[in-house]
Amino acid sequence: MAKKFNQKKGNIFVFLEILSCEGGIQSYVRDIFQAYQDITNSAKPDDSFLELDILLLRDGKDCENPYQSKSLNFYYFKSQSIWLGRLKLATTLLWFLIKKRPQQVFCGHINLAPLVQILCVPLGIPYTVLTYGKEVWKPLPNKYQQALKQATKILTISRYSRDRCCESNHLDPQKFQLLPCMVDGDKFIPGVKPIDLIERYNLQGTKVLMTVARLWSGDPYKGVDVTIRALPAILQFFPEVKYLVIGRGDDQPRLAKLAQDLGVGEKVVFAGFVPTEDLVKHYQVADAYVMPSQEGFGIVYLEAMACGVPVLSGDADGSAEPLQDGRLGWRVPHRNPEAVANACIEILKGEDKRCDGQWLREESLKIFGKVAFTERVRQL
Incomplete structure (x- = not known):
């Protein structure tokens, strides 16, 4: 009888920085992490939710990280040398792709998309590029356009951002999926004027x-x-x-x-x-x-x-x-x-x-x- 193969492949996320600075895209991604934790925490033991490996180029191990858990594994590549940090991230990503054969790679910024493309395409591993706003609203250099065109999906926050990105970079709108921002209704509440x-x-x-x-x-x-x-x-x-x-x-x-x-x-x-x-x-x-x-x-x-x-x-x-x-x-x-x-x-x-x-x-x-x-x- 053939041995049952474990189908639980994980996903990989690759980001510039999430923990060491404030901004719209950082807040957006942290909301994604929190949502994923909520999903896995409420899952039954036999539910096959995916483990995430998260590679962070500019964040260091000294960053406060409330999202580290059994389902979210963080790897930090902050270095005094920009190129050394990128080299370490690239080699680690390649090793993970070969060793783990992830279900999908999520690229968290257009600046990282060419690297993800170069490593994923020859191995036949699908990747999704997350876009947030004006970083993709203008015509991009050819290597970034090609990285977007070869992506399996492009994730963005609004119809407007999708349309501007498509118009400027000759992309197929059907490739896009929308994941709008969220607001925490437990935190943002009405009240009397302080x-x-x-x-x-x-x-x-x-x-x-x-x-x-x-x-x-x-x-x-x-x-x-x-x-x-x-x-x-x-x-x-x-x-x-x-x-x-x-x-x-x-x-x-x-x-x-x-x-x-x-x-x-x-x-x-x-x-x-x-x-x-x-x-x-x-x-x-x-x-x-x-x-x-x-x-x-x-x-x-x-x-x-x-x-x-x-x-x-x-x-x-x-x-x-x-x-x-x-x-x-x-x-x-x-x-x-x-x-x-x-x-x-x-x-x-x-x-x-x-x-x-x-x-x-x-x-x-x-x-x-x-x-x-x-x-x-x-x-x-």
Whole structure:
């Protein structure tokens, strides 16, 4: 009688860095790890969930890692020499491919895709490339385009990000699968306006518009300047409005000068950097979340809505997903101060169903909450 062959092949993930820095893609991948842990923790002993080997190029063993477990094995390749780190990662990946013959390799960044392609294709091992946003929105050099074209699948967060990547790099949209971002409804919750923040930012008796964004001069698409330009028109209807801007960067002096030049300097509050764990209280102090931007998705819109805060976004980007094509919020031309002003005035009047905080929270969590995200990961 033939010996029964063990069919439980694992998967391999290859990333630049996940644990040593903060950012949208890092948060997204950590959510994937958490979902996978939840799936394996709830599995029956005989369920054949796959073991994951996770290779990290720029993270070191000294990084705090809450995801290490019996189903998630992490390998670190941080080195003072960039090329030495890449060589160690490449040789380890090749050894794993030959020894373990994984079911699939997930490449966590376009910059690693050519390496994954070179090693996987000759061995007949399928690979998926994870894309997040603007890193694939422009025409890529040929070696990156070829790595995407030879991938079995391309994973991305929104229709918008998929379409821009396809248009710029001549890719087949059928190759893409969507895994939208998620929001933790246990962490982001509605609440009364925190008194300490009202006092800290001098917001007594005000209506608060809020944006969370990096204030970088080379990355002005978040629309903070557009919202500042919209303030004079908003103040005609709601003179008590203040605009709370959370984030830091070298563009802040320009934005502050713009506010002064428009006569609304005292109405704009630059809060600077706010730790992730303090963001919930800041959402709770807001009457509207305003970011007329160009996003690949826009997790901040989900965070605001989970806190019961109405939202405004741009109308030609990935925010169509979290705002459900405008059903849950206002989508306006992202460089149009007049459109931003008109939408903010509507929001502050509070007469639209999209201002119902409890409804906003329920509808956003229904599609983008932890349960829905975990089920998508299970299916993938």
